[in-house]
Amino acid sequence: EDQVTQSPEALRLQEGESSSLNCSYTVSGLRGLFWYRQDPGKGPEFLFTLYSAGEEKEKERLKATLTKKESFLHITAPKPEDSATYLCAVQARNAGNNRKLIWGLGTSLAVNP
Amino acid sequence: DGGITQSPKYLFRKEGQNVTLSCEQNLNHDAMYWYRQDPGQGLRLIYYSQIVNDFQKGDIAEGYSVSREKKESFPLTVTSAQKNPTAFYLCASSTYYPGGEYEQYFGPGTRLTVT
Numbered sequence: 701e702d703q704v705t706q707s708p709e710a711l712r713l714q715e716g717e718s719s720s721l722n723c724s725y726t727v728s729g730l731r732g733l734f735w736y737r738q739d740p741g742k743g744p745e746f747l748f749t750l751y752s753a754g755e756e757k758e759k760e761r762l763k764a765t766l767t768k769k770e771s772f773l774h775i776t777a778p779k780p781e782d783s784a785t786y787l788c789a790v791q792a793r794n795a796g797n798n799r800k801l802i803w804g805l806g807t808s809l810a811v812n813p
Numbered sequence: 814d815g816g817i818t819q820s821p822k823y824l825f826r827k828e829g830q831n832v833t834l835s836c837e838q839n840l841n842h843d844a845m846y847w848y849r850q851d852p853g854q855g856l857r858l859i860y861y862s863q864i865v866n867d868f869q870k871g872d873i874a875e876g877y878s879v880s881r882e883k884k885e886s887f888p889l890t891v892t893s894a895q896k897n898p899t900a901f902y903l904c905a906s907s908t909y910y911p912g913g914e915y916e917q918y919f920g921p922g923t924r925l926t927v928t
Contacts (some may be wrong), residue, residue, distance in 0.1 A: 741922070741924070742922065743819075743921050744819075746917070800926055801858075801917070803857075805853070805854070805855050
C-alpha cells in the first residue's frame, strides 16, 4: 500500500537551532514529492517539488533533499516565523489520471525566540 | 494578483441542509481539486476536475457534489447525505497535461460547522 510517514509529529526548536524534518514514503515508483507549509487555519503553501533521488532545492532557510525512500526538509537557523505545520505529499507513477497525491500527517514545528 | 479564493471563510449550517462552498481561481489552471482536512488525518481528495464540464470522484465523494461550468470556478456542494460534514475544506488548482507533474496551489479554506 502506498504510504507517506512524517516524523517527528511535533518539533520544538530554539531560534537559530537547525534541524531536519523527515518524510519517508513507500510507493510503487515515485513521480514527484511535494513539500508544503501550512499555518493554522490557512491553506497549504507550496514550497518544493522533488522528482528524483539526489535532487535538492533551497529557499531561504529551507532545503529539501530526496533519496529513494525519504525526503528531508532541513531548516537552517530557524526563526519564530518558520513556525508552522510542514506537509509532505507524494505522487506515485501508478496514480492514474487523477494525479492523486498521498499526504503525510505533517510535522508541527514551533520555533521559540 | 493571481490566486485562489474560497468563500466564505466560516460557514455554519443546520443538519439536513445542503450548503455550497465557492472556489474561484485566476491562475488559468486547467485542473481543480477539493480536499477535506480533519485533525489527525491527512488531506483527503473529494473531487477533482481536469477540464471544464468534466469531473471525477476522489476517495471520499459520497455526500458531495460538484460542477465545473467555467474554467475558473469549481463549487462544492455538501449535501445532507454527508454524515460528518464538519471539517476544513480546501480547494486547489494546478496546471495539467498528460505525463506532466505540477504542484497544486491551495486556497485559504472554508471551515464548515454543521450542528
